[in-house]
Amino acid sequence: MRPLLFLTIIGFALFNNLNAQCAAQIQGPSQAISNCIGPQVSVVATGPGPYQYSWFSSTLSIQSSGSASPMLSTATPGWHSYGVYVVDSNNCTSLAVDSIEFFAPVDTFYQTYCSLPDSVCILDCPMTVQSWTFTDSLNNTVNLPLTSCVGIVGPGTYALFGIYDMNCTVMHTYQVIQDCGSGSFCSASIQGPSQAISNCVGPQVTATATGPGPYQYSWFSPSLTITSPSSATTMISATSPGWHTLSVYVIDANNCTSIATDSIQFFAPVDTFSQTYCSLPDSICILDCPMIIQGWTYTDSLNNTINLPLNSCVAIVGPGRYNLFGIYDMNCTVMHTYLLTEDCNGMAVDAQESATEINVYPNPFKEVLFLSAKDFKSQKWYLTDILGRRVGLGLMDAEIQKLELESLPSGSYILHLGNNTEMRHFRIQKQ
Secondary structure (H helix, E strand, O other): OOOOOOOOOEEEEOOHHHHOEEEEEEOOOOEEEEEOOOOOOOOEEOOOOOOOOEOOOOOOOOEOOOOOOOOEEEEOOOOEEEEEEOOOOOOEEEEEEHHHHHHHHOOEEEEEEEEOOOOEEEEOOEEEEEEEEOOOOOOEEEEOOOOEEEEOOEEEEEEEEEEEHHHHHEEEEEEEOOHHHHOOOEEOOOEOOOOEOOOOOOOEEEEEEEOOOEEEEEEEEOOEEEEEEOOOOEEEEEEOEEEEEEEEEEEEOOOOOEEEEEEEEEEEEEEEEEEEEEHHHHHEOOOOOOOOOEEEEEOOOOOOOOEEEEOOOOEEOOOEEEEEEEEHHHEEEEEEEEEEEEEEOOOOHHOHHHHHHEEEEEEOOOOOEEEEOOOOEEEEEEEEEEEOEEEEEEEEEEOEEEEOOOOOOOOOEEEEEEOOOEEEEEEEEEE
């Protein structure tokens, strides 16, 4: 489990009415301050104007939700998702979604370094810096330049005082440590699932470390509840759906300190997901959660319902509603609904004849994926997860293209490769 690339999710058109072409893309910062007004985001649309806008979010307050550029705000730190529907004059509807991380106005961040020069920087927020100070281990304090990034003087406390939009004051502290002291080297990593269910106990995560043991562990998170914060393996839980960060300090016998940070997405026990497909066979899969499946059902547009196999992935029968009933850790019940739509008007894109031979290997893969396509240079590729969210994109500029995807969480993905006249789709598996 690692943080998403981030490669921020890019909104794209899900609907295409009356053969019209339209698309939408959200522009805005990836970070903001909670309990402040803002930030401002905007949407860029293609298609014949004028446009109608409809912004939505389950956790954010949105000012002017019918405009192209609303303001977002929340009192709750952590990851929040939001989206916008854009309808053009041809009634072509597109949907764009994005995520933004909110931090408390008074918050503490942790950063490591090994060698100098290095720096510590403010968040990705429109902020006027009022002061930077550095305090060392002997409580000596010096003033630093009023810039967005300041040079690391050494291990200690870097305190920032700044003014955010609408005169909102922020006071952030950056605790900086040196992670390769005494000439030794150590590192830490977090292992665990990338998804979990909120209001449930769990999941279990584990810290691994290199360096001479025994080790000391110290887990922390601004929004998660952590059991056994001083052990190598702990249980985490959250009451709020969305993205949450989790970190651990590991100190080895040489007093070499390392820090590992990861992100995990929590979903409500009763939640609805939207997904599209184009060609069959295809499938829909449960979240990356330890779950015992009690029932899968499929209901079509005529309200006919059939039972599906009790597998982690089930075959797509057609557009409609797929209901999952499962038991999570500690007897926590989940009831998820997957709403599936067919997004290519019955045309199986993978079945189209193509003069271009494309190979995707290895599949499944661990860290690196190769695309081989003769005479297919300068074509676009993008990657979506099982929920249809875009998690990576780029251009193919060689006959053999190397995609470094080591930061991608394990799971199933769809690789899309093509141009304006031809698009190919490949189901791939990250181990």
